[in-house]
Amino acid sequence: MNDVGIGLIGTGFMGRCHALAFGAVKAVFGDVPTPRLEFLCDPNEEVARRRAEEFGFARATTNWRELIDDSAVEIVSITAPNGVHREMAVAALEAGKHVWCEKPMAPNLDDGRAMAAAARDAGTKTLLGYNYVRNPAILHAKKLIDEGAIGRVVDFRGQIDEDYMADAEAPWTWRCGKAKGGLGVLGDNTCHLVSLAHFLVGDIARLSATTETVHRRRPRADTPSESGVVENEDIAHGILEFAGGATGVIGSSRIAWGRKNLIRIEVHGAKGMIAFDQERMNELELYTAEGDAAARGFRRILSGPEHPPYGRFCPAPGHQIGFNDLKVIEAAHLLDAIVTDATPWPSFEDGLKIEAVIHAMAASAKRGEWVQVT
């Protein structure tokens, strides 16, 4: 397989990231098929035309079904709002395409189940956009954990905070409504934390959660004198029990002033601990309870070529990779899975487990009780 045809739906924040990733992946990784940027879709004709030119796509359309039905398109990237993921993903899978879909899967769990079922039936490759698990520092953390560097994992701590909705006057967007957005911070942010927890520790089995909507109405962007009801949560916290026996605590907020993309995790083991913060995404902290107690302390490991696939980007350690590079690694992960017939992580099947956790958190908060996830 020398090349592969790409169809991109959505040209906003994530649409640009996917376009950049497909544009760079061959130059960075070399041993992957060359993406052919075939077709791009945005509902606005002028935007679609302009973005196709900027991103380097051959053709543009306002009708995503036309893109999915196009025989030159082999991978469909879905970067439209959550509320349309299901119909786009199911249609793409039914047309025999591979699908790279942004997270979360959909506004409700039934939609997620339908997407996973369609993926099973299609037998093509699916990948959800959980970019943070592709960070070389996180891949190294997983290697250390699997090799027993911190012993049996006993506890997980996670915090994900941003301030994009901290201003009470920030306008109402599709993210605030159940129809297009679904869950609030749970679907936008907490799911990333859950992806890291599942990747590093294993599946979450049982949990208790609280949620809060602090800013209950927001001005409409087009008519600021009118306001819209915020239908989902600003803050969500949870206490976790993992299937493997570990415990955990996670906290998340989209209204945390000053936090731009804080994703802080700690994996506590019986013999040591690993800590990571996405705002310093090229660093991993490792503590091992070994040697002279007086000389112990956290070691700061700076990402370098020893931490694959960092070396694909840069031969020199400490020069640092960035957020968009995680999307390039994701694209390579998907292309590699297509070529070698492997299962990417997280596929729709794995993503459904992540989705089940965030919906269990919403249910627990509503009912005020512990909820079984699996």
Ligand SMILES: NC(=O)c1ccc[n+]([C@@H]2O[C@H](COP(=O)([O-])OP(=O)(O)OC[C@H]3O[C@@H](n4cnc5c(N)ncnc54)[C@H](O)[C@@H]3O)[C@@H](O)[C@H]2O)c1
């Ligand atoms: N992985 C991450 O770190 C990350 C970060 C941000 C957003 N996301 C996810 O990416 C998705 C998009 O978020 P965003 O921030 O890019 O949103 P955005 O609003 O910036 O962009 C959405 C795009 O979808 C297009 N669109 C809307 N309806 C459409 C339709 N019916 N057909 C075709 N295109 C349509 C819009 O015109 C726009 O180009 C969401 O699922 C979101 O949760 C993931």
